[in-house]
Amino acid sequence: MAEAEVGDDVFGEDPTVNEIQRQAAQLLGTEDALFVTSGTMGNLISVMCHCNFRGAEALIGDESHIFMYEQGGIAQIAGVFSRPVRTLSDGSLDLQDLESKIQHGFPDAHFGKTQLICLENSHNRMGGRVLPLSYMKEVRSIADRYHLKIHLDGARLLNAAQYLGVQPSQIAQFSDSVSLCLSKGLGAPVGSLIGGQKEFIDKARRIRKLLGGGMRQAGVLAAAGIVALNRALENVALDHQHAKAFALGVQAIASPVCTTDPATVESNMVRLMLNDKLTAEELCKQLGDVNQVEQDTKQGVSVLALPVSLHCVRLVWHRDISEQDTRLALDKLKTVLQTYSNEKIE
Numbered sequence: 001m002a003e004a005e006v007g008d009d010v011f012g013e014d015p016t017v018n019e020i021q022r023q024a025a026q027l028l029g030t031e032d033a034l035f036v037t038s039g040t041m042g043n044l045i046s047v048m049c050h051c052n053f054r055g056a057e058a059l060i061g062d063e064s065h066i067f068m069y070e071q072g073g074i075a076q077i078a079g080v081f082s083r084p085v086r087t088l089s090d091g092s093l094d095l096q097d098l099e100s101k102i103q104h105g106f107p108d109a110h111f112g113k114t115q116l117i118c119l120e121n122s123h124n125r126m127g128g129r130v131l132p133l134s135y136m137k138e139v140r141s142i143a144d145r146y147h148l149k150i151h152l153d154g155a156r157l158l159n160a161a162q163y164l165g166v167q168p169s170q171i172a173q174f175s176d177s178v179s180l181c182l183s184k185g186l187g188a189p190v191g192s193l194i195g196g197q198k199e200f201i202d203k204a205r206r207i208r209k210l211l212g213g214g215m216r217q218a219g220v221l222a223a224a225g226i227v228a229l230n231r232a233l234e235n236v237a238l239d240h241q242h243a244k245a246f247a248l249g250v251q252a253i254a255s256p257v258c259t260t261d262p263a264t265v266e267s268n269m270v271r272l273m274l275n276d277k278l279t280a281e282e283l284c285k286q287l288g289d290v291n292q293v294e295q296d297t298k299q300g301v302s303v304l305a306l307p308v309s310l311h312c313v314r315l316v317w318h319r320d321i322s323e324q325d326t327r328l329a330l331d332k333l334k335t336v337l338q339t340y341s342n343e344k345i346e
């Protein structure tokens with residue numbers, strides 16, 4: 001980052017930003033790509049590019065990041081109406097539900113008009129589950145039949161590609177636009193990329209500026225992004241191994257209060273399902289706490305985990321979590337669950 005060659009990216013003159021965009025377009029198999037501040041901005045820009053009038057409708061998963069965690073930005077800012085579609089446990093959208101929610105009535109004054117389908121791969125809330133290529137292709141054929149665009153929220157597209165054993169471009173080929181986060185498992189401090197046809201990216205660049213995302217000497221950030229991209233495939237494979245090993249370890253503990261299903265661990269996430277004796281908040285607090293003795297002897301392990309619902313905790317691996325860290329985290333969980341079982345189960 002310190003050595004990055006920079007220029008004014010609002011004028012398209014930052015060589016490091018131009019380089020990451022070139023690399024991203026190649027990786028995604030798209031004509032062009034654009035460096036944006038965040039995944040949220042990448043999704044918003046993409047939806048704004050595809051939905052070109054107020055009241056346009058987007059079909060989005062009811063458990064998707066765009067629907068759950070972006071403040072309804074596509075409605076607040078873009079005037080796009082979200083029509084939620086049922087999300088299945090593998091992260092796919094129920095295709096019957098999807099097709100039944102496409103609006104045909106336009107220009108009858110009762111109806112809006114569907115313009116876009118949004119997918120997410122891998123799927124955050126479904127625990128990093130990966131959509132297979134055959135499914136992506138099926139959604140593409142529905143979209144084509146009804147002249148709809150597809151935006152793929154690929155915040156963790158490289159995790160999906162690793163799991164499927166394909167190039168990211170083989171997944172992205174079924175969508176009209178795709179976003180990719182550099183600052184999640186890939187470990188860069190800031191930034192996301194979106195990819196699409198040149199015409200889409202030209203429009204996206206204008207909207208990025210409108211939203212305040214035109215960054216001038218952004219090459220310092222792009223430089224870290226390039227490192228993240230270049231190490232990604234190797235890192236992501238390790239993350240998946242660590243997550244799987246952890247899940248198998250949890251299964252081996254065979255705790256009555258906390259379970260997981262290693263068969264559903266397809267990428268870098270593990271979800272712990274708790275019974276009604278233990279809340280997600282409480283488990284996360286105990287995983288994070290280091291007691292006085294541990295503190296004094298500098299033997300403490302603090303595990304940062306996220307409660308995602310009342311009785312479900314999410315753990316995510318990224319490039320700075322080693323095999324050793326994974327073992328320590330598992331030991332910590334074991335200790336917490338032991339004391340817990342002794343106290344609460346007679």
Ligand SMILES: *Cc1c(COP(=O)(O)O)cnc(C)c1O
Pocket residue numbers: 037038039040041043065066120123124153155156181183184192
């Ligand atoms: C994190 C995430 C985003 C948003 O990324 P930010 O950079 O945090 O705005 C979008 N989609 C998915 C699936 C994510 O996990």
